[in-house]
Amino acid sequence: MTALQIENIGTLAEGLSGYLEKPQINHVRRAYYYAEQAHEGQMRRTGDPYITHPLQVAGILSHMHMDHQSLMAAMLHDVIEDTGITKTAIKTQFGNTVAEMVDGVSKLSRIKFGSQAEAQAENFQKMAMAMSRDLRVIMVKLADRLHNMRTIKVLPPDKRRRIARETLEIYAPIANRLGMNDMRIEFEDLAFEAIYPLRFRRIGAAVRQVRGNRKEVVTRIQTSLEACLEREGLPGRTIGREKHLYSIYDKMRSKRKSFREIMDVYAFRIVVDRVDTCYRVLGAVHSLYKPVPGRFKDYIAIPKANGYQSLHTTLFGMHGLPIEIQIRTEEMEAMANNGIAAHWLYKSSEELPSNAHVRAREWVNGLLEMQKNAGNSLEFIENVKIDLFPDEIYVFTPKGEIFELPVGSTPVDFAYAIHTDIGSTCVACRIERRLAPLSEALESGQTVEILTAPGHKPNPAWLGFVVTAKARTGIRHFLKKQKQSESTALGRRLLTKALASFGASLDKLSREAVSSLLEQLRLDSVNRLFEEIGLGNRMSHTMAQRLIDLNENPTGAGVGGNLLVRDAQSSVMNYARCCNPIPGDRIVGYISSERGMVIHTGDCNNISELRANREKWVEVDWDPEIQGEFTVEVRVELEHQRGIIATLATAITGAEANIEKITTAERDAHFSIVNLLINVRNRVHLARVMRKIRMVKAVTRVTRVKSRKARKPSVRADNVVH
Ligand code: MN
Secondary structure, eight states: OOOOOOOSHHHHHHHHTTTSOHHHHHHHHHHHHHHHHHTTTOBOTTSSBTTHHHHHHHHHHHHTTOOHHHHHHHHHTTHHHHHOOOHHHHHHHHOHHHHHHHHHHHHHHHOOOOSOHHHHHHHHHHHHHHHHHOTHHHHHHHHHHHHHHHTGGGSOHHHHHHHHHHIIIIIHHHHHHTTOHHHHHHHHHHHHHHHOHHHHHHHHHHHHHHHHHHHHHHHHHHHHHHHHHHHHTOOEEEEEEOOOHHHHHHHHHHSOOOHHHHHTOEEEEEEESOHHHHHHHHHHHHHHSEEOTTOOEETTTSOOTTOOOOEEEEEEOGGGOEEEEEEEEHHHHHHHHHGGGHHHHOGGGSSSOOHHHHHHHHHHHHHHHHHHHOSSHHHHHHHHHHHHSTTEEEEEOTTOOEEEEETTOOHHHHHHHHOHHHHHTEEEEEETTEEEOTTOOOOTTOBEEEEEOTTOOOOGGGGGTOOSHHHHHHHHHHHHHHHHHHHHHHHHHHHHHHHHHTTOOGGGSOHHHHHHHHHHHTOSSHHHHHHHHHTTSSOHHHHHHHHHHHHHOTTOTTTTTOEEEOOSSOSSEEEETTTOOOBTBOEEEEEETTTEEEEEETTOTTHHHHTTOGGGEEEEEEOTTOOSOEEEEEEEEEEOOTTHHHHHHHHHHHTTOEEEEEEEEEEOSSEEEEEEEEEESSHHHHHHHHHHHHTSTTEEEEEEEOOOOSSOHHHHHHSEEO
């Protein structure tokens, strides 16, 4: 909207002659002189005679080509309020319609949107009623507010801020709801400047600086778009768009985008003659630059709630710069800028009410309907707010406190919004005094009572339905803490038990032993050790054993601090079936959270697959004193002879080894391959056994089988020897 100044009634009348009949213009003149006389001697804070204000308000409306009655009402809008002239007097002079409008605007003027919800609600109700009688009342009111915002600098700072905030919270959304985009933008920027003058100036300066750098790129893109339309024979005008300062600020704040990110987007609008052309232009620009997937929106087929229509698309421009394009007809453009006012702007559509106009009426009628149904005024204001800010719901505590929540919020979100402690201890809720599930989606206007029980804990299932970040964080934090303390307690019990099985106990261990184990494991406290055990990341038996080793041998002589494998049979040490490690083999331990430690040979083919889980691996060594027998697999290739298996068995037992199992893997007329599971004490013992086997005449080859590949690692962990 151009902030064009109307110098005097003559200039205004001149402008009006472009779209109004002479008698109508004369009515407007008459209203002007009437108001001038009524406001005689009154001054604006700016130092100007008071009449300049109604004149400018009428001027704003004339830019939107509003009808003569609206302009008359604009001239007279402060007469009742400020000069004591009655509604009846105006009615006699200018007729009922104008008098009603002036009265409506006056009532709105008395409204002060305070912070008190109740007062605000009543004010909004009045506004809705005035609007419902004649939509033009709100137009006059918006124009009045706009002029006041344009001259807000003369007000003292506190009043300035209050009015600016009210503009941002009430008037800008109303303008938006009525599709009056130009007015909304001006409201937002004027209010932004009044509330945050420094931020406004800083962003303004930054934009001016960037504008210089952008100029070249903007021209280049615009030229290529225009050339493209020309080539395709599509008539239309291409306009470069720039974001207004408040929207830049709002994006930086609410979407956490950097100034650069916002300014790196190039936006254009292509305005064409007909709807059909819009789609052809879309096709043309999509073949000029690649469209960004998922960014195309057809608001022509499905207009926005305020009647806005346009095609939106985003393109990858040169060097991947995003280019946002809006494509619409002249009429849609007028609608997009002036919304409901476009109805008056385009006389051609006078008989057929415009889309925006119809929608605005529907909206106001909806407001009235809500008002009838609302139990109280607070409920009503919340209904209106939902309508203006559709992504939020407003819910009440039983004491009438209002909480603003995102759509889809549940009683748990509400409870956390009140206080984290209320969220954590909530057990049930009443919505409108009815017991309801904690997962029920709340609706605006509802009164919600949260029932708590001291000591109650958040339920992990809540995470499935809460929508607010506050609730989510609160629940997660609690669960994490709870898991921690539970696993610490469990770990302590497990370690105590494991130590007891070695005849030891925690308090009898030296402090040095404990701290050197913590150091080896890089844990900062003994509680962290308990937690690790409780979570199954460390085995209680292994930890107990290491503690005892360190306690007995604080210098850590146990071969570089490695864990020693000292039992052939153990409930926590298992020998992997894939490689069947035996004493003398280089070995590593893999900790399985459910099955304890599995020992593999260092060269087992399967460990490379499990290696990814680094923290699960433990360096281990055989205890030099280790006793017992270990299973090993040996593959023997031999010529088939009668009684050969018996000969083989005799050779093996002759070397003091037990045979666990013999299987014939392959066999033909002359050769057999036999797999043997043999129990041996260590590598030296195995070597002796293999030598004995080799001495059997029919045997051509003996090898130890170290890595079976057939089974998957996870399965293999199941197949452990106990
Ligand atoms: Mn006024």
